[in-house]
Amino acid sequence: MRVNFTVNGVEQTADDVWEGESLLYVLRERVGLPGSKNACEQGECGSCTVYLDGTPVCACLVAAGQAEGREVRTVEGLADGERLDPIQEAFVECGAVQCGFCTPGLLVQAHDLIERVPEPSDPEIREALAGNLCRCTGYEKILDAVRLAAARKAEAGR
Amino acid sequence: MTMTPAKVPRELDSPLDGGVGESRRRPDGTLKVTGEFAYSSDLWLEGMLWGVTLRSPHPRARIRSIDVSEALAHPGVEAVLTHEDVPGFKFYGLEHKDQPVLAIDQVRYQGEPVALVAADHPEVARRAAAKIKVDYEVLTPITDARRAAFDPDCEKVHEDGNVVRHQPVIFGGDVAEARAGADVIVSETFEVGIQDQAFLGPESGLAVPGEDGGVDLYVATQWMHSDLWQIAPCLGLPEEKVRMTMAGVGGAFGGREDLSMQIHAAMLAMRTGKPVKIVYNREESFFGHVHRHPARMRYEYGATRDGKLVFAEAEIILDGGAYASSTPNVVGNAASLGVGPYKIPSIRVDAYGVYTNNPPCGAMRGFGAVQACFAYESMMDRMAAALGLDPVTFRQINAAHPGDALATGQVLEHMAPLAEMLGRLKAMPMPPERDAAGHDLRELPGGVSNTTHGEGVRRGVGYGVGIKNICFSEGFDDYSTARVRLSIIGGEPTVLVHTSAAEVGQGLVTLKAQIARSELGVRRVTIAPADNQVGSAGSSSASRQSYMTGGAVKVACEAVRERMFKLFEERLGRPPASLAEAVEHLPEVLGDEVIDETREFHHHRTERMDPVTGQANSHTQLAICVHRAVVDVDVELGLVKVVELAAVQDVGKIMNPLSLEGQIHGGTAQGLGLALMEEIVVADGKVRNPSFTDYLIPTILDMPPMRLDILEYADPRAPYGLRGAGEPPTLSSTPAIVAAIRDASGLALTRVPVRPEHIAGSS
Ligand code: FES
Numbered sequence: 074m075r076v077n078f079t080v081n082g083v084e085q086t087a088d089d090v091w092e093g094e095s096l097l098y099v100l101r102e103r104v105g106l107p108g109s110k111n112a113c114e115q116g117e118c119g120s121c122t123v124y125l126d127g128t129p130v131c132a133c134l135v136a137a138g139q140a141e142g143r144e145v146r147t148v149e150g151l152a153d154g155e156r157l158d159p160i161q162e163a164f165v166e167c168g169a170v171q172c173g174f175c176t177p178g179l180l181v182q183a184h185d186l187i188e189r190v191p192e193p194s195d196p197e198i199r200e201a202l203a204g205n206l207c208r209c210t211g212y213e214k215i216l217d218a219v220r221l222a223a224a225r226k227a228e229a230g231r
Numbered sequence: 232m233t234m235t236p237a238k239v240p241r242e243l244d245s246p247l248d249g250g251v252g253e254s255r256r257r258p259d260g261t262l263k264v265t266g267e268f269a270y271s272s273d274l275w276l277e278g279m280l281w282g283v284t285l286r287s288p289h290p291r292a293r294i295r296s297i298d299v300s301e302a303l304a305h306p307g308v309e310a311v312l313t314h315e316d317v318p319g320f321k322f323y324g325l326e327h328k329d330q331p332v333l334a335i336d337q338v339r340y341q342g343e344p345v346a347l348v349a350a351d352h353p354e355v356a357r358r359a360a361a362k363i364k365v366d367y368e369v370l371t372p373i374t375d376a377r378r379a380a381f382d383p384d385c386e387k388v389h390e391d392g393n394v395v396r397h398q399p400v401i402f403g404g405d406v407a408e409a410r411a412g413a414d415v416i417v418s419e420t421f422e423v424g425i426q427d428q429a430f431l432g433p434e435s436g437l438a439v440p441g442e443d444g445g446v447d448l449y450v451a452t453q454w455m456h457s458d459l460w461q462i463a464p465c466l467g468l469p470e471e472k473v474r475m476t477m478a479g480v481g482g483a484f485g486g487r488e489d490l491s492m493q494i495h496a497a498m499l500a501m502r503t504g505k506p507v508k509i510v511y512n513r514e515e516s517f518f519g520h521v522h523r524h525p526a527r528m529r530y531e532y533g534a535t536r537d538g539k540l541v542f543a544e545a546e547i548i549l550d551g552g553a554y555a556s557s558t559p560n561v562v563g564n565a566a567s568l569g570v571g572p573y574k575i576p577s578i579r580v581d582a583y584g585v586y587t588n589n590p591p592c593g594a595m596r597g598f599g600a601v602q603a604c605f606a607y608e609s610m611m612d613r614m615a616a617a618l619g620l621d622p623v624t625f626r627q628i629n630a631a632h633p634g635d636a637l638a639t640g641q642v643l644e645h646m647a648p649l650a651e652m653l654g655r656l657k658a659m660p661m662p663p664e665r666d667a668a669g670h671d672l673r674e675l676p677g678g679v680s681n682t683t684h685g686e687g688v689r690r691g692v693g694y695g696v697g698i699k700n701i702c703f704s705e706g707f708d709d710y711s712t713a714r715v716r717l718s719i720i721g722g723e724p725t726v727l728v729h730t731s732a733a734e735v736g737q738g739l740v741t742l743k744a745q746i747a748r749s750e751l752g753v754r755r756v757t758i759a760p761a762d763n764q765v766g767s768a769g770s771s772s773a774s775r776q777s778y779m780t781g782g783a784v785k786v787a788c789e790a791v792r793e794r795m796f797k798l799f800e801e802r803l804g805r806p807p808a809s810l811a812e813a814v815e816h817l818p819e820v821l822g823d824e825v826i827d828e829t830r831e832f833h834h835h836r837t838e839r840m841d842p843v844t845g846q847a848n849s850h851t852q853l854a855i856c857v858h859r860a861v862v863d864v865d866v867e868l869g870l871v872k873v874v875e876l877a878a879v880q881d882v883g884k885i886m887n888p889l890s891l892e893g894q895i896h897g898g899t900a901q902g903l904g905l906a907l908m909e910e911i912v913v914a915d916g917k918v919r920n921p922s923f924t925d926y927l928i929p930t931i932l933d934m935p936p937m938r939l940d941i942l943e944y945a946d947p948r949a950p951y952g953l954r955g956a957g958e959p960p961t962l963s964s965t966p967a968i969v970a971a972i973r974d975a976s977g978l979a980l981t982r983v984p985v986r987p988e989h990i991a992g993s994s
Pocket residue numbers: 110111112113114115116117118119120121122131132133134
């Protein structure tokens with residue numbers, strides 16, 4: 074089958090897609106955007122989190138066909154050209170990135186959180202990121218990064 | 232023309248300032264947050280095939296026949312391979328070459344690779360693999376490690392017997408005599424379940440056939456040269472025809488020390504003449520790498536009434552599963568560190584590594600020291616309770632100090648005194664009491680499942696101490712190689728650092744740049760991708776890379792600096808007044824010339840353990856971390872919420888505060904996982920939970936805030952005085968958490984992970 078959708082503002086067409094293929098597979102293997110990660114392909118780890126029409130979803134749980142005509146935003150679409158999004162900047166600055174395999178999914182999820190909740194409390198951050206596994210950091214630096222990005226965003230909005 | 236994947240590991244520019252001791256940004260940080268970093272599962276080449284592995288569903292069986300004809304006829308399939316197609320030597324392994332590349336006539340564990348398929352789509356390959364007909368004669372698996380080790384009637388997993396290694400440690404006076412003189416004796420049997428590394432980036436890579444009959448491999452591994460030394464003979468190729476490049480590694484924790492898909496992908500690429508990519512899914516990953524050895528440990532301690540330990544006796548049985556992997560060295564660690572950093576006049580430890588038909592076990596962060604640590608720390612608490620002493624005081628009374636000998640006779644040197652570390656830990660502020668009213672549900676055991684509003688919840692506090700060897704032990708000539716090149720690019724002195732060391736997430740790329748900047752005084756430092764065009768760096772394991780590859784980069788920089796000073800003197804007729812002056816004049820002094828130096832760094836020699844007494848200076852360096860855990864336990868439902876973890880660790884020298892804290896946090900989290908949730912459940916040799924649905928690792932909701940106190944007692948033999956830091960916190964957090972649960976619940980809890988039914992009494 075053929076799937077037409079928009080990724081990071083660019084219209085994409087994927088041909089010869091099998092009905093069993095996930096959005097994650099199509100992104101990674103057919104449209105050349107392997108930024109979203111494949112750590113479980115079962116909806117358990119959050120590494121594949123992308124925006125689908127503005128809502129974070131696990132791309133591994135979305136059938137490719139379901140993306141037809143819709144808008145997807147991935148980690149590759151968070152930065153504004155060369156300028157990193159504040160959440161990306163904060164992750165690097167705070168040491169929230171080790172191996173970085175969890176990072177793309179966490180960035181999308183955290184980006185969504187601070188869009189929705191201007192200055193999230195620690196329990197709110199923990200709850201929002203509970204579906205994103207990280208094996209390296211023990212999450213302390215990830216909390217630091219989300220707090221920092223949220224504070225900077227609030228500061229900029231003031 | 233050689234084909235290069237669309238996405239390849241590239242040179243990393245490091246930020247323009249920041250030497251040793253500073254928290255610098257990771258040179259690969261921007262690539263990782265923009266999704267541009269090329270992990271091993273991201274590689275892609277036009278026309279590449281997908282490889283799939285057919286694995287045994289049985290833990291033990293004879294293979295009567297394999298029929299691949301139907302699979303081969305499946306449209307889209309380009310190759311189906313079995314052991315008969317292995318071009319060279321058919322076995323590999325880290326220490327014993329006991330593992331077949333593909334099963335030959337029998338399988339010894341569930342998930343053992345039997346055949347390979349390459350096809351144009353992964354799903355095509357999977358469906359074709361399902362059409363391979365393997366005729367198995369199923370046998371009863373050998374699953375009881377104790378029986379496998381000691382029952383002479385037990386069948387053998389391999390012809391040469393079931394005990395991979397038995398290492399005794401006999402120290403001081405006779406244990407039987409000491410027992411007679413003890414006022415109090417306690418004994419217990421402990422168990423540790425199988426823990427998985429659960430790195431997030433699955434085993435994966437790309438093999439590209441070369442025109443010279445060789446192969447280019449892009450893989451994620453911990454030690455490229457060890458891979459190479461195993462791969463080349465199996466492919467029947469000279470080492471120079473196996474060109475390896477490190478692709479991005481999505482975590483490792485020991486799980487990438489053994490080979491997984493490397494030889495398989497290369498075989499398929501060489502057979503088809505096309506690039507072949509293999510990516511395991513999560514389920515396959517649980518079968519695709521070795522795990523932490525499960526352990527059964529019987530301990531007995533005696534002490535005098537005033538709190539002095541007089542003897543310790545331990546039997547540690549580590550189930551290595553079907554193949555040896557690194558079992559021999561895991562046994563060495565469990566034996567030599569079997570009673571921890573305590574001064575005990577009479578010690579007898581017997582550690583065994585055993586073959587069974589259970590999942591193969593090998594390296595995981597903490598490497599044999601983790602299992603023993605849970606047992607000896609539980610014993611310390613048990614004995615303290617029997618004596619009516621505070622657990623911290625009891626540990627302080629018996630703590631080994633610098634100058635004291637461990638069980639192997641090796642004397643502790645140049646490190647923080649344990650008693651003082653414990654004092655600092657105990658003095659750290661406690662988290663606030665849970666207030667009875669108005670608490671956030673999310674902070675209670677059970678969380679938003681709303682299982683309690685505080686009723687049945689009790690708080691507990693526990694302590695844990697862990698000692699880990701840093702670098703390879705037991706006489707191994709451990710070394711790393713670094714190449715450092717200095718040239719003028721665009722008018723600016725630029726340093727390129729090139730090693731084959733694996734960046735697995737720990738931040739070695741940052742550290743290499745910091746060292747180069749400190750040693751050479753230049754701003755611009757670039758890190759070359761890791762490949763085998765430079766000598767071995769050894770493994771990214773045993774907390775050794777800061778010490779070893781850090782050391783290699785340092786000595787290579789020193790050689791470059793010497794050359795730089797010499798050139799300065801030749802051209803300007805006098806030596807430079809300072810490094811800064813030499814660097815300032817570099818553009819004119821160096822011109823178009825390049826200084827390029829490669830150096831090896833070896834740590835001081837260690838000794839093999841005596842096979843009878845275990846006595847030896849077997850370890851390069853030792854490192855201690857101590858943890859305090861505060862937990863809330865719902866004793867009715869058996870649910871645990873870790874409220875806070877505090878740690879004191881001696882790291883010799885803080886090289887990069889941010890990365891260091893990240894290592895301690897991450898190591899602590901894996902220890903929490905082992906204490907509370909992580910276990911590969913095996914029944915009759917079969918894994919019951921190979922998924923992240925059923926094998927749980929800590930989420931951000933499970934992890935508490937962590938308080939750190941980092942000490943710097945320099946080790947004069949190590950570069951910058953540093954001490955490896957990644958593993959010790961993985962040891963000590965587990966027993967601290969279990970001790971805290973015991974404190975809250977009053978239960979004995981002799982097994983990890985502690986499950987709700989162990990606390991609520993429903994098992
Ligand atoms: S890969 Fe989608 S949730 Fe894990």
